[in-house]
Amino acid sequence: MKKIVLTGGGTAGHVTPNLALLPHLKQEGFEIYYIGSYEGIEKKLIEDYDIPYYGVATGKFRRYLDPKNFTDPFRVIKGYREAKKILKDIKPDVVFSKGGFVSVPVVRAAASLKIPCILHESDMTPGLANKLCLSAANKICCNFPETVEMLPRDKAVLTGSPVREELFSGNKIAALEMCGFTANKPVIMVIGGSQGAASVNKVVRDALPMLLEDFQVVHLCGKDKMDNLLLNQPGYKQFEYLKSELKDIFAMADLVISRAGANAICELLTLNKPNILIPLPSSKSRGDQLLNARSFESQGYSMVIDEDDLTEHLLVQKVKELYSSKETYMEAMKGSAQFNAIPTIMGIIHDMIKEDHE
Numbered sequence: 224m225k226k227i228v229l230t231g232g233g234t235a236g237h238v239t240p241n242l243a244l245l246p247h248l249k250q251e252g253f254e255i256y257y258i259g260s261y262e263g264i265e266k267k268l269i270e271d272y273d274i275p276y277y278g279v280a281t282g283k284f285r286r287y288l289d290p291k292n293f294t295d296p297f298r299v300i301k302g303y304r305e306a307k308k309i310l311k312d313i314k315p316d317v318v319f320s321k322g323g324f325v326s327v328p329v330v331r332a333a334a335s336l337k338i339p340c341i342l343h344e345s346d347m348t349p350g351l352a353n354k355l356c357l358s359a360a361n362k363i364c365c366n367f368p369e370t371v372e373m374l375p376r377d378k379a380v381l382t383g384s385p386v387r388e389e390l391f392s393g394n395k396i397a398a399l400e401m402c403g404f405t406a407n408k409p410v411i412m413v414i415g416g417s418q419g420a421a422s423v424n425k426v427v428r429d430a431l432p433m434l435l436e437d438f439q440v441v442h443l444c445g446k447d448k449m450d451n452l453l454l455n456q457p458g459y460k461q462f463e464y465l466k467s468e469l470k471d472i473f474a475m476a477d478l479v480i481s482r483a484g485a486n487a488i489c490e491l492l493t494l495n496k497p498n499i500l501i502p503l504p505s506s507k508s509r510g511d512q513l514l515n516a517r518s519f520e521s522q523g524y525s526m527v528i529d530e531d532d533l534t535e536h537l538l539v540q541k542v543k544e545l546y547s548s549k550e551t552y553m554e555a556m557k558g559s560a561q562f563n564a565i566p567t568i569m570g571i572i573h574d575m576i577k578e579d580h581e
Contacts, residue, residue, distance in 0.1 A: 240321050281299065304332075348509075488515055
């Protein structure tokens with residue numbers, strides 16, 4: 224039986240594409256294993272899927288001065304040794320990595336054992352963790368045509384990002400009941416990623432009196448970021464994070480306000496949801512979300528608001544503009560060619576195994 228090790232973690236965005244591949248890997252008879260950090264979000268997300276999970280030590284690679292810069296390299300070395308031992312025991316045919324810092328020791332260990340490695344880079348420019356793994360990879364999957372030009376030509380493949388099939392099976396009525404919403408008023412979904420987005424949360428809440436005149440708002444605000452003063456506000460429902468119910472919320476949503484993480488925007492594209500993107504500014508990130516958002520804006524898939532310009536009045540204005548022109552955005556998204564990520568990636572996985580066995 225073919226064996227595959229999946230790795231990636233730190234945020235939900237480094238896990239959900241792996242989850243999207245699971246039913247297809249199972250259908251094609253793979254034994255599936257997951258290597259992540261000891262207690263990262265990936266462990267929590269994987270536990271529902273009955274897959275053997277192994278934790279390894281990991282450290283963060285920072286671009287700024289921090290005392291942990293002196294200790295984390297030793298954690299990475301420890302993680303490399305742990306990953307190498309695990310891989311020797313499993314003997315996988317291939318490793319598929321979604322990135323995040325936990326993937327670095329796993330991919331480097333796999334390469335040292337001559338196990339074929341496939342990376343997936345969601346953002347327009349490769350993240351630091353994936354940059355550290357490029358030389359160890361056999362193939363590198365990516366979302367944007369611009370990214371292909373930044374990667375080794377013999378390794379880069381434009382695939383798009385895998386989207387979980389379960390997101391297409393949402394129940395709008397179930398979501399309306401869960402939120403206590405009415406069916407005759409449009410719904411805005413606000414999602415800031417698995418960690419939430421404090422600045423977006425604040426502006427959305429400041430704008431609620433205006434938004435609730437015409438819309439209902441379901442707000443995925445992140446861990447420990449709920450506002451207890453608004454728990455009983457009619458037309459407004461908060462959740463820290465959703466798993467199985469997320470598909471129902473997507474089915475209910477008429478518009479989405481989101482950060483511009485690559486996996487999140489690919490889900491919006493595939494689900495054909497008119498959206499406003501508020502990318503993380505370069506002062507809080509390496510600027511990848513700004514590039515992702517501008518690419519989607521230029522293709523007619525999204526409206527974009529820079530966080531530095533974000534106010535409750537501008538947000539309400541853009542929401543009303545988007546709602547009145549939502550059909551234009553939906554038509555543009557329907558014309559996208561980035562809907563074949565899973566078959567393309569599955570083909571690469573099979574090719575890697577075939578080449579390795581020849």
